[in-house]
Amino acid sequence: MLGCHNISKRYTQKGGPQIEALREVTFALSPGDFASVQGPSGCGKSTLLLVCGGLLSPDGGQVLLAETDVYAQSPNDRARLRGRHVGFVFQQFHLIPYLSLRDNILSGSLAHERGCAETSAETLMTRLDLHDRAHHLVSALSIGERQRTALARALVCEPQLILADEPTGNLDPDNSHIVLQSLAEYAQAGGAVLLVTHDPSSTGYANRHFVMNRGVLRES
Numbered sequence: 001m002l003g004c005h006n007i008s009k010r011y012t013q014k015g016g017p018q019i020e021a022l023r024e025v026t027f028a029l030s031p032g033d034f035a036s037v038q039g040p041s042g043c044g045k046s047t048l049l050l051v052c053g054g055l056l057s058p059d060g061g062q063v064l065l066a067e068t069d070v071y072a073q074s075p076n077d078r079a080r081l082r083g084r085h086v087g088f089v090f091q092q093f094h095l096i097p098y099l100s101l102r103d104n105i106l107s108g109s110l111a112h113e114r115g116c117a118e119t120s121a122e123t124l125m126t127r128l129d130l131h132d133r134a135h136h137l138v139s140a141l142s143i144g145e146r147q148r149t150a151l152a153r154a155l156v157c158e159p160q161l162i163l164a165d166e167p168t169g170n171l172d173p174d175n176s177h178i179v180l181q182s183l184a185e186y187a188q189a190g191g192a193v194l195l196v197t198h199d200p201s202s203t204g205y206a207n208r209h210f211v212m213n214r215g216v217l218r219e220s
């Protein structure tokens with residue numbers, strides 16, 4: 001489902017030192033894998049998710065998604081591949097502030113031809129306790145509601161791979177449980193999840209555990 005082979009990524013800034021954000025990262029995820037990635041701030045976790053999801057070109061190595069070499073594709077083909085196979089939950093949410101909660105969830109279906117998104121959005125809003133707020137603008141939502149909306153948007157078309165960056169970072173224990181349980185069920189149903197987290201409780205839900213340090217990823 002996802003394969004990374006010797007991925008490296010460097011950031012260079014004018015006048016500043018070069019930052020080695022990813023160093024020779026190699027791993028693979030199969031259907032049913034729920035993998036957590038933990039590591040200190042700045043070690044490269046968000047960079048890893050962006051590279052895996054086709055949003056940031058690595059400087060070296062290869063990313064395979066659904067048996068396709070992601071960065072060998074044209075930008076349009078890469079966007080289509082991403083739309084078909086990947087759901088993102090970003091660390092900063094990236095919701096659309098002038099759309100309602102419901103329309104933000106449905107925006108996750110724009111790259112799909114499937115007509116099931118409306119039903120799926122209703123189910124997810126109920127499951128994630130968002131139904132009462134369906135028609136509110138994102139700008140009027142609490143941070144926790146925004147985070148659950150971002151998760152619902154990622155899940156709405158049941159992509160094969162979910163890349164989630166700190167999806168419980170702003171949630172209380174009950175809501176964290178709902179989010180982590182939703183991701184675990186999604187993996188049990190045959191999806192794959194790559195979860196970046198600082199939340200120690202998440203390790204109980206994941207079935208594979210990775211640790212990242214200064215751009216180096218190891219399975220523990």
Ligand SMILES: Nc1ncnc2c1ncn2[C@@H]1O[C@H](COP(=O)(O)OP(=O)(O)OP(=O)(O)O)[C@@H](O)[C@H]1O
Nearest residue numbers: 011012013019021040041042043044045046047048
């Ligand atoms: N666009 C960029 N330009 C320059 N440096 C960057 C850029 N994005 C990230 N970095 C640097 O690369 C390193 C890895 O960043 P990244 O965001 O992947 O870390 P992280 O593990 O997700 O951190 P956190 O837990 O704080 O979210 C950091 O040192 C960061 O400052």
Ligand SMILES: [Mg+2]
Nearest residue numbers: 045046091165
């Ligand atoms: Mg990060």
